Amino acid sequence: MYRSPMRHLPIALFTIMAVLALGDSSALCAAAPPLVSSTELVEEADYWDGREVTFEGEAIGDVMVRGSDAWLHLNDDAYAELPIPAGARPQGYNSGHAVFLPAAEARKVTVFGSYRARGDIVRVTGTFKAADPEHGGDMHIAATTLELLEPGFPIERTVPRWKLLLLASLVPVAGASYVAFRNRASALPR
Amino acid sequence: MIRPRRADHALVAAYTGRVIVGVGLLMCIPLVTALLFAEWDVAVDFAVGILASSAIGLGLQTLFHTRHELRRRHGLVVVSVAWLVATAVGAIPFWLSGHMGSVIDASFDVMSGLTTTGLYLIQDLDHVSNGLNMWRHVLTFAGGLGIVVIALTFLFRGTVGAYQLYVGEGKDERLFPNVVHTARAIGSVSLTWLAVGTTVLAVIAFALGQPPARAVLHGLWLFMGGFSTGGFAPQSYNTFWYHSAAFEAACVAIFVAGSLNFALHWALWRGERAEIRRNIEVISFAVTFSVFFAVVSAGLAQSGIYPDAAVFFRKAFYLLASAHTTTGFGTIYSRTLVVQWGPVAMMGIIAAMVIGASTCSTAGGIKGFRVGVITKVFLEDIRRMVSPDSAIVTERFHHIRDYVLQEETVRSVLTITIAYLTMYALMTLIGVMNGYPMVEAAFEGVSAASNTGLSCGVLTPAMPASMRIAYTVAMWLGRVEFLSVFALVGWGIATVRGR
């Protein structure tokens, strides 16, 4: 799991914002919850537990609607910009966070990240729960709102020419092995 | 020391060739999957893999055509060599996919799959094709069943010495008369479990809100990852993805079943129900599980992250069961172990991974049979001390049948146990030398060497290459219980220095 050297930055920014806001209580109410990364939430779970946070990431896989609520998984890793099937180089593991939110909000997401697509990039705001007893102790963000930042897109894969050449050159080799194997097997009685 | 002749080398090469052809045949499953989902690029990757493995496998069999029978000393060498070559060939589609940072990483993931470990270095798993995901899970399932066949046919004889006991019992009493019967029995047990387990998981996944096709794929893959006690899952979130107690319960039932000795499965199939409470491995597992659960509970109670008793139980039981069966499924983030669970709970988990589950199952680690036998040896010694000199003290244990504890069995049990403990210590040392904290280095090192696959965040594609290679070797050694690798080393020495 990668540890960004910048992971304390949002905490610092949040503190500065909070200090500035203290001078003006109306600004305090208006201040948006701090934007956090998945790494920070896991690494500083106790600090963030119960706090309001903003989280942005690519919707992955599927949305699992359970009654009036839903589970969604948002990845805020390097591949949220460009997945490997779309041409990105490998640059570390996936990293993301689970989000529990009203089904009506979750339905705003239409494209989910997979081999076939880069998912919608969305922003959620809600309360971070480090070990929520309501959900079997699962760490998640209990979000109230979801906002679509950037729509997802399908990934068109074409087979690279070198792979086809490799395939074509292997066909005669494998064929020759097979013929030789058959001849040898019939030449030597068991 | 007898120097292996040319015919012996030819025999090993020819059988290795057969295994390679087998790997190629297995690749047809992901190939079909890729074609079904119109993943043309992925289909080409697998077609390349199939052609390469046919060329190598058939080529080896042609060049080293032999009519000689496979003997045990060849068998162990074939297991070692074929395992390495299968890893190299199986890595082709991984490498072609573009998801791997290096050839080392691609081999690591195949070794992890075949040895049913479950650690991975694949990157951007959440955007991986269905074809490649199928290959990951087929590898782990085939590797799991493969090791059970190997263990039941010849590995177990040498490592535990129990084979002599089976034969000693009488003519018809042998559990499995030959490799064909063994494979057929394993096949019927695991295919029944496959049908039941996949259906249950897929139905639950569908009820949890997954689209039908994904529910079926996830059900199948998680069954394969669970029953093989591998721990691969189709998303980077592992089983945390599902957020469901029912799903977790089904997973526990599946991976515990996978960690049971197939001889035990078979006894239950024949209607010998008492076996489940009399078997030495079941008793050993139940006792060590309860003890380690107390340790994990104490650690979690200290850290105080799960005040609610039911929640506490759900998290702790799932992870400890996953560790003790050497599966590696998890419902927490890797780093949560370090950040929130703390060192005491982690050491309880490490202890469970050190021991692992049953012999002749898909599980890794020292194994319950050996822990049970060592316990019996202690009991025997205590009874000897309090008995008169003239008394003959014998200790018995039950494993399908009743056995009298023999010195030969104890000897082989202790040899392998010491080999495991040494490897765990070395893996921890390697981690500490590379700058990781002691508990984390031990956790990750034991996880790899016991073929578990839980991670506390040490393993990443950015980990030093020397460590990634060390982990790959540890997975291999742990899986084949050292013996066949020792046989390979002995074979090499004999080739150079034998007469």
Next chain:
Amino acid sequence: MVERAAIGRPIAAIGIEVAAVAALASVAFLVELLVRWSLQ
């Protein structure tokens, strides 16, 4: 032997194995309660 046994009771066997897991879980739950109570 294999053929005869294959007709056996596979589902009953699976039931027994699942029951064994449930038994282990209930023991573990008692262990948890005991540990928590003694650490209080």
